[in-house]
Amino acid sequence: xxxxxxxxxxxxxxxxxxxxxxxxxxxxxxxxxxxxxxxxxxxxxxxxxxxxxxxxxxxxxxxxxxxxxxxxxxxxxxxxxxxxxxxxxxxxxxxxxxxxxxxxxxxxxxxxxxxxxxxxxxxxxxxxxxxxxxxxxxxxxxxxxxxxxxxxxxxxxxxxxxxxxxxxxxxxxxxxxxxxxxxxxxxxxxxxxxxxxxxxxxxxxxxxxxxxxxxxxxxxxxxxxxxxxxxxxxxxxxxxxxxxxxxxxxxxxxxxxxxxxxxxxxxxxxxxxxxxxxxxxxxxxxxxxxxxxxxxxxxxxxxxxxxxxxxxxxxxxxxxxxxxxxxxxxxxxxxxxxxxxxxxxxxxxxxxxxxxxxxxxxxxxxxxxxxxxxxxxxxxxxxxxxxxxxxxxxxxxxxxxxxxxxxxxxxxxxxxxxxxxxxxxxxxxxxxxxxxxxxxxxxxxxxxxxxxxxxxxxxxxxxxxxxxxxxxxxxxxxxxxxxxxxxxxxxxxxxxxxxxxxxxxxxxxxxxxxxxxxxxxxxxxxxxxxxxxxxxxxxxxxxxxxxxxxxxxxxxxxxxxxxxxxxxxxxxxxxxxxxxxxxxxxxxxxxxxxxxxxxxxxxx
Amino acid sequence: xxxxxxxxxxxxxxxxxxxxxxxxxxxxxxxxxxxxxxxxxxxxxxxxxxxxxxxxxxxxxxxxxxxxxxxxxxxxxxxxxxxxxxxxxxxxxxxxxxxxxxxxxxxxxxxxxxxxxxxxxxxxxxxxxxxxxxxxxxxxxxxxxxxxxxxxxxxxxxxxxxxxxxxxxxxxxxxxxxxxxxxxxxxxxxxxxxxxxxxxxxxxxxxxxxxxxxxx
Numbered sequence: 001x002x003x004x005x006x007x008x009x010x011x012x013x014x015x016x017x018x019x020x021x022x023x024x025x026x027x028x029x030x031x032x033x034x035x036x037x038x039x040x041x042x043x044x045x046x047x048x049x050x051x052x053x054x055x056x057x058x059x060x061x062x063x064x065x066x067x068x069x070x071x072x073x074x075x076x077x078x079x080x081x082x083x084x085x086x087x088x089x090x091x092x093x094x095x096x097x098x099x100x101x102x103x104x105x106x107x108x109x110x111x112x113x114x115x116x117x118x119x120x121x122x123x124x125x126x127x128x129x130x131x132x133x134x135x136x137x138x139x140x141x142x143x144x145x146x147x148x149x150x151x152x153x154x155x156x157x158x159x160x161x162x163x164x165x166x167x168x169x170x171x172x173x174x175x176x177x178x179x180x181x182x183x184x185x186x187x188x189x190x191x192x193x194x195x196x197x198x199x200x201x202x203x204x205x206x207x208x209x210x211x212x213x214x215x216x217x218x219x220x221x222x223x224x225x226x227x228x229x230x231x232x233x234x235x236x237x238x239x240x241x242x243x244x245x246x247x248x249x250x251x252x253x254x255x256x257x258x259x260x261x262x263x264x265x266x267x268x269x270x271x272x273x274x275x276x277x278x279x280x281x282x283x284x285x286x287x288x289x290x291x292x293x294x295x296x297x298x299x300x301x302x303x304x305x306x307x308x309x310x311x312x313x314x315x316x317x318x319x320x321x322x323x324x325x326x327x328x329x330x331x332x333x334x335x336x337x338x339x340x341x342x343x344x345x346x347x348x349x350x351x352x353x354x355x356x357x358x359x360x361x362x363x364x365x366x367x368x369x370x371x372x373x374x375x376x377x378x379x380x381x382x383x384x385x386x387x388x389x390x391x392x393x394x395x396x397x398x399x400x401x402x403x404x405x406x407x408x409x410x411x412x413x414x415x416x417x418x419x420x421x422x423x424x425x426x427x428x429x430x431x432x433x434x435x436x437x438x439x440x441x442x443x444x445x446x447x448x449x450x451x452x453x454x455x456x457x458x459x460x461x462x463x464x465x466x467x468x469x470x471x472x473x474x475x476x477x478x479x480x481x482x483x484x485x486x487x488x489x490x491x492x493x494x495x496x497x498x499x500x501x502x503x504x505x506x507x508x509x510x511x512x513x514x515x516x517x518x519x520x521x522x523x524x525x526x527x528x529x530x531x532x533x534x535x536x537x538x539x540x541x542x543x544x545x546x547x548x549x550x551x552x553x554x555x556x557x558x559x560x561x562x563x564x565x566x567x568x569x570x571x572x573x574x575x576x577x578x579x580x581x582x583x584x585x586x587x588x589x590x591x592x593x594x595x596x597x598x599x600x601x602x603x604x
Numbered sequence: 605x606x607x608x609x610x611x612x613x614x615x616x617x618x619x620x621x622x623x624x625x626x627x628x629x630x631x632x633x634x635x636x637x638x639x640x641x642x643x644x645x646x647x648x649x650x651x652x653x654x655x656x657x658x659x660x661x662x663x664x665x666x667x668x669x670x671x672x673x674x675x676x677x678x679x680x681x682x683x684x685x686x687x688x689x690x691x692x693x694x695x696x697x698x699x700x701x702x703x704x705x706x707x708x709x710x711x712x713x714x715x716x717x718x719x720x721x722x723x724x725x726x727x728x729x730x731x732x733x734x735x736x737x738x739x740x741x742x743x744x745x746x747x748x749x750x751x752x753x754x755x756x757x758x759x760x761x762x763x764x765x766x767x768x769x770x771x772x773x774x775x776x777x778x779x780x781x782x783x784x785x786x787x788x789x790x791x792x793x794x795x796x797x798x799x800x801x802x803x804x805x806x807x808x809x810x811x812x813x814x815x816x817x818x819x820x
Contacts, residue, residue: 417789
């Protein structure tokens with residue numbers, strides 16, 4: 001089964017999946033490798049990371065030195081195509097005009113979805129993150145615990161290939177022995193930060209990222225991941241051998257032509273296609289999940305973007321993995337007599353409890369890093385170390401004025417210069433003019449790579465003020481009603497950001513940092529990043545223990561429609577101080593296993 | 605060859621036939637502002653460009669500096685980033701072409717810079733005429749540099765006030781355009797972007813500089 005035109009659709013499939021990113025890719029992989037006949041609908045075009053990645057390109061090879069434009073909103077060499085905050089003909093709206101109450105929605109319209117351009121940071125949620133309400137009295141508990149997901153975290157990490165270390169840190173779980181690949185060495189500035197942060201009792205440890213620092217063990221892992229399934233083992237082993245290890249050059253956001261960095265196309269969809277059990281229709285804009293007379297999902301209606309024609313794909317089960325809010329939109333647009341307010345929405349909870357990473361940043365110039373003897377600091381290009389949340393105990397004892405922790409990500413090093421290189425030094429000297437000429441060249445040599453940035457990303461509990469609904473009037477270019485967002489940061493997030501700012505300043509001060517502004521501790525609303533800006537939004541079809549309070553059960557199945565599964569971030573009952581992608585994949589694998597069990601039992 | 609006399613470039617612009625709208629080193633600043641606005645709006649590269657291809661300024665949309673503007677920008681490039689023992693001058697790396705691409709961009713993100721820079725270049729020429737020369741490019745180098753120091757002082761005092769704001773923006777774009785070339789990267793000490801079988805962390809010299817022990 002291959003990449004097909006809608007005219008070549010089979011009469012029916014076992015499962016149709018909307019979306020080809022982390023969730024859809026994992027679903028398609030797990031199901032197809034086990035013999036389930038799967039169709040994936042992707043709204044974007046096919047994308048080949050091997051031939052379409054700007055490996056080793058420098059900014060001077062790109063128009064405008066590769067700077068962001070409305071056409072390439074993460075920069076010219078970034079992997080994202082047909083993607084962005086604003087896509088012509090595909091609007092969304094916000095209920096508020098207040099810039100602090102507006103949500104920014106990134107859409108990724110290409111095969112592999114957002115897995116093409118993320119930083120590959122792959123952290124597990126910890127045990128506390130599943131029981132926010134029981135532990136801190138706020139937000140929502142998940143219907144599952146860490147122990148339910150831990151085996152799936154191991155499996156995803158082995159499949160995808162994740163570097164990192166097991167550090168024994170509270171609520172930042174270790175992986176099983178032999179699962180993680182070795183982390184890269186620390187950069188000079190990272191070692192310096194570790195040394196100085198230690199004096200504050202704060203640990204700087206290797207981050208976890210989906211990058212191969214060693215070749216995957218193609219002789220051992222396939223048997224662990226697909227016991228009793230020699231065909232799947234063979235296909236996975238073949239695919240693992242197609243992947244090379246990191247060459248320590250080129251930002252992963254551009255994609256990875258050697259497949260050292262994970263993306264769904266290279267890791268999930270390629271072996272799944274070779275299984276013969278997967279069809280993919282690209283350029284397929286899904287707009288409705290259809291129901292049969294018995295009230296079960298019967299398939300998905302979509303527009304072929306290349307012809308404008310409408311098609312219907314039939315299946316025994318439907319999986320939505322279109323990104324959390326796109327899946328919400330599909331549910332709300334799938335109205336019927338049985339579900340007048342949108343499919344699977346008898347609880348009225350579809351669109352509710354959207355959360356995102358609570359984020360702010362701070363930076364300083366570090367005199368100790370000036371005039372560092374030049375050496376290659378690319379490493380795995382991007383983040384290599386982070387500070388996991390270090391105050392779980394204080395928080396549990398009620399000593400902090402906000403619930404939920406945050407992690408700090410360190411950004412430093414002698415990175416490939418971009419257009420901002422050579423500026424930003426004027427505040428470092430007492431001269432009465434901005435520098436140019438030989439003096440500027442000397443300053444640039446002195447200060448390049450001497451800046452330390454820190455980014456905080458924290459937990460957010462679901463609340464009643466952050467949700468999406470259908471806009472009553474606005475439609476997209478295909479006539480599909482669009483989402484309208486409501487957003488409001490609560491005091492919990494604002495107090496967290498004040499604390500982030502204070503902590504980041506303390507760490508930078510411990511490094512001897514010089515600042516050109518003060519941390520925003522008094523007015524955190526100035527520092528907090530916009531909702532959606534971190535592109536970690538989840539929720540909108542949350543999982544729970546009761547049907548009236550949530551949209552899916554603990555297996556990602558819609559309470560109202562058991563053969564409808566949500567496999568992206570929509571089911572998250574909250575955001576942890578971890579990036580969501582790894583958890584999306586682990587939940588998707590678990591949901592796929594359960595879906596197959598239910599199909600075998602004839603329960604669907 | 606003097607890059608401002610590159611015949612290919614002139615031909616391309618002439619062929620495009622809209623040089624007249626931007627020609628003017630008209631002394632009146634208001635007119636220059638308008639000239640910037642009536643420049644045609646060519647299209648961008650779209651949401652799905654070939655990112656693997658290598659592009660040069662002028663490949664995707666026409667460049668639009670007049671010959672006079674180009675001479676002034678070349679002079680500024682080599683004042684902001686002159687040649688020294690370590691690296692060549694900005695104009696020898698074609699940074700002025702990048703600036704032309706930048707101000708000729710069809711995207712909204714560069715529209716403000718186009719207006720500011722064309723206005724600033726006009727201001728420089730007017731200032732040169734006040735000093736008895738035809739334009740900025742024909743001022744003796746020492747006077748060009750002296751004028752830049754005046755602007756650099758104004759920029760430090762108030763980065764938003766014209767013409768200091770113009771000089772600051774030019775300075776930043778020239779420096780950024782410079783350090784994004786292989787020669788500029790070498791100058792600043794960027795040694796990455798080299799495929800390697802393994803990456804061994806910072807050099808012993810770098811660790812000594814920081815007073816840190818070698819990694820285990």
